[in-house]
Amino acid sequence: MRVSNTLTGTILAVLFCAVGFVWPGVDARAADVDYPQIVPLAAGPISGANPPSIRFVTSDDFPPFNFIDGSGLITGFNVEVARAICTRLAIPCTVQVRPFSLLLETVRDNKADAIAAGVADTPALRRNLAYSVPYFREPARFVRRWPALVEPSPRTLSGKSVGVVAGSRYADFIRDFFPAAKPRTVGGETELFALLKAGEVDAVFTGAVGASFWLAGPAAHGCCAFSGGAYTEPAYFGDGMKIAFAADNLALKASIDGALRALDADGTLADLALRFFPESLY
Template sequence: MSPSPVPSVAVPGFWDPKRRPDRPDITRLPTQIRFVTTEDYPPFSFRGEDGRPAGFNVDIARAICSELAITCTLEIMPFDELVAALDDGKADAAIAGIAITPASREQVDFTDRYFRSPARFVSRRGDSLTSITPVSIASKTVGVVGGTAHEAFLRDFFAETAIRSFPDADAMREALRKGDVDLVFGDGVQLALWLNGTNSEGCCAFVGGPFTESLYFGEGMGIAVKRGNETLRQSLNYAFAQLWEEGVYTDLYLRWFPISVY
């Protein structure tokens, strides 16, 4: 029997196999978990063609509920209302791409990180670059969205490079497609979606990286719960560890990120 093919997409693992969370006492959990998410953050959470919630976050929430064998609901609400919904007892868990930061930790408690979007460079196909260092791109022009952490990172670590700021990601990516800049630097997920879509016209590809410096790009995403709700937080962590070990997380990741973000 021939071995299964190795997937061409690198799937990041965020769970230490040596640290196994305790199996939760289901009797201490609520009769259902009320998840909240947003509808404006594809591919993580958005409304599908049928109007129902869809995306990576939505599928993760459903998989968690299946793993815990518990009934769940999922409500869409504006991002700036999520924390209040947890505090007021209107929701139990928010899975909406909430970044784990010192500031957000003061408002909510988080599960283990389940996703982190790295920063990536993209070049035009045919470029001879094989790696990214301050020396290797010193003579290049790099496009970046102005006022972002990505721009700050470039200016701190790639000071010899010609950095060109753009007002938004669309303008930055179009400049690369047309050859007005040699490289662009930005969020890996959004760049992967562009590379895999029709707007890029197959012009470009990732090169070098990934870059995951938490000081600039954060610690990643976690599911938020009301501060002090340790029973639910640990139960979600247990479910995450099981989903990783069983390959469910990998399957969902490959479904939503067909081009490797890492």
């Protein structure tokens, strides 16, 4: 799930404070898109028939995944993964910026080769697109106030109030795996974190990306922290971010898949995640 729009201001503020400018980013707003952990990938060879170049396309309004930086250049986690792919393949590449709604059309009309914007992998989109192996998966995490950071479990959260966004996959997960907890549903993450800071819920359960920026920002003011481990069940939280390209471009898929496996094996993907997120999501 993409970071909620209500947190964009917080994310931008944190980035300004941390590095002096906002990191423009990759837009990933297809239905049911999930922003995921770096996904362990099986090592594999890079195809010997790599393309001479790759024309990536992305959008520019979804930090920290795609956005325009203080120098007016496109960057973000997805954008830098795309650039790392080209470096690993030793080929030139370009990154064009288009409105998110036009990304599929750009590839379909052969004006770009691949989309680096977290486009959802759905049956409907697979009529026109193929996808790489995943390179990033956003875990779900519990967040609790200090000093009440006991390890969350069905036993320790029995009878405790857990804030979740109404109708979200996080609410479904709490219902199914923490049945003795008392879910408190709200309309969005801003309200969710406000309840936690005010002590009106015992914990919240949500995506780690938005939570990490809130914890690092002025709104949290050091009140809270992640509690327990990360949850990555694909049935609830998706199977991760992927590069998308034309459905019949199997040669490009082989090259990009090989590059992503190599970038995972040598730690590049993990390093990029640390560059764009304020703390480890795990």
